[in-house]
Amino acid sequence: MLNESQWWPRDVIDSYQLTQFNRLFLHAKTHVPIYRQMYADFEPPTTFEELKGLPILTREAFSGDPNLIRSEHLPVGTEIFSEASTSGTTGVQVKVLTTNQTEAIRLACAVREFDWYGLDPKGSYCVYRDTYKHPKDAPILQLHRWPFQVIGDLVQTGRGYWIAASAKVDQIIELFTSAGLSYLQTMPALISRLIEADVNNRLHFQLVQTFGEVLDDSAKMLIEEASGAQVRNTYSSVETGRIATACTESQLMHAYEESVLLEVIKEDGTQAQAGETGRVVVTALHNYATPFIRYDIGDYVQLPQGPCPCGRSLMGIERVHGRVRERLLTASGEFVPAYSLFGQITNVPWIREYQLTQMNSQDFLLQYVGEKGEAGALAGVVEVLSNLTGNTVRLEVEMVQHIAIGATGKRVRFVNKTSA
Ligand SMILES: [Zn+2]
Numbered sequence: 001m002l003n004e005s006q007w008w009p010r011d012v013i014d015s016y017q018l019t020q021f022n023r024l025f026l027h028a029k030t031h032v033p034i035y036r037q038m039y040a041d042f043e044p045p046t047t048f049e050e051l052k053g054l055p056i057l058t059r060e061a062f063s064g065d066p067n068l069i070r071s072e073h074l075p076v077g078t079e080i081f082s083e084a085s086t087s088g089t090t091g092v093q094v095k096v097l098t099t100n101q102t103e104a105i106r107l108a109c110a111v112r113e114f115d116w117y118g119l120d121p122k123g124s125y126c127v128y129r130d131t132y133k134h135p136k137d138a139p140i141l142q143l144h145r146w147p148f149q150v151i152g153d154l155v156q157t158g159r160g161y162w163i164a165a166s167a168k169v170d171q172i173i174e175l176f177t178s179a180g181l182s183y184l185q186t187m188p189a190l191i192s193r194l195i196e197a198d199v200n201n202r203l204h205f206q207l208v209q210t211f212g213e214v215l216d217d218s219a220k221m222l223i224e225e226a227s228g229a230q231v232r233n234t235y236s237s238v239e240t241g242r243i244a245t246a247c248t249e250s251q252l253m254h255a256y257e258e259s260v261l262l263e264v265i266k267e268d269g270t271q272a273q274a275g276e277t278g279r280v281v282v283t284a285l286h287n288y289a290t291p292f293i294r295y296d297i298g299d300y301v302q303l304p305q306g307p308c309p310c311g312r313s314l315m316g317i318e319r320v321h322g323r324v325r326e327r328l329l330t331a332s333g334e335f336v337p338a339y340s341l342f343g344q345i346t347n348v349p350w351i352r353e354y355q356l357t358q359m360n361s362q363d364f365l366l367q368y369v370g371e372k373g374e375a376g377a378l379a380g381v382v383e384v385l386s387n388l389t390g391n392t393v394r395l396e397v398e399m400v401q402h403i404a405i406g407a408t409g410k411r412v413r414f415v416n417k418t419s420a
Helices: 010-031 033-038 100-116 169-179 188-197 217-227 339-347 375-389
Strands: 080-085 095-099 125-129 140-143 160-164 183-186 207-210 230-237 241-246 253-255 260-265 277-284 295-302 319-323 327-329 335-337 351-358 363-370 394-399 414-416
Touching (some): 010 033, 010 260, 080 100, 095 100, 100 241, 125 188, 140 169, 169 188, 183 188, 188 351, 217 230, 217 339, 217 351, 241 260, 241 277, 319 339, 327 375, 327 414, 339 375, 375 394
Parallel strands (some): 183 207, 207 230, 351 414, 363 394
Antiparallel strands (some): 080 095, 140 160, 230 241, 241 253, 260 277, 277 295, 295 319, 327 335
């Protein structure tokens, strides 16, 4: 379905997005309470210029009342498929309705991913994630087919597995050592934990597809080296579904522009240019039940310097930097984005996993999993911390056995205890 559109020229993508946006805008302005207020003085945009002048939706704007974002009426042919909610790690839980249309587009995105990554339906596939709501006594579920629908079940697939984030790693290693596994879909923290526990290096996969959080370059290399797999990261959210996935011909990601309209906006409110970093403002073009229009999803991404060598016009993303709420307290009492720090920490050769805690504007604690290493390697980290906070910082370093993973399967790499 999206096989052709990935090669659309830029003007075709633009006009497709603008048309879809307009339809959604009109529907939302009429049938969704929050947009009735927000768009009272706005007409449907006829150009991107006008579109970019529309107000931005924040999570806080509807967090008090989930009905504000729900459509009171659905267009003919639209049916509710399911209800999902965000993990709430951002502090506010968001309830999202999916429909027959969002489901169709999700499937189309998944199929294109399978195509890009060369998945053979005869291989075995495991989903190892927080999303498996398992019965208490069955954190590992074995199936005769893949654990999700593949093109309407027309294709016969190999074996499948659902594994919950709470499953014991030893059991997972045991299972895949004896049965083998071709493809693994998981979260960076979970695969890192699995690799770490696999001391005899028994796990081998063809492909590891990661979802759900930032995948550091160093973590990616570690997974590739240990498991022999190619590692592909997909950027997605509960609110919008898939946003972008790794290109097979470069280090960039490409946005699923048939499904989402992606904007990257700098702190000063202007659009980010090539090479720059900004906040992700995203529109899910096909969700008429809970429309997310120009929605500030709370992430930073960096745009690439130029077009992708693969020749696709689909918007590129150089890097997903992580959450906007990861903010440092400065000496002057302001909060500034912390993302430039994380690359510095992952560059330290003897750190495999870490959690950084800010105690006050001067004191930081870096807990890490790895080896004992030269303290000099941390000079870059201290320098960035000092620049960001405008203070002479003290960095305490502690080697630990594990960095805890939350119930959602996500790792918390930064904790700010200054305002607690
Ligand atoms: Zn590409």
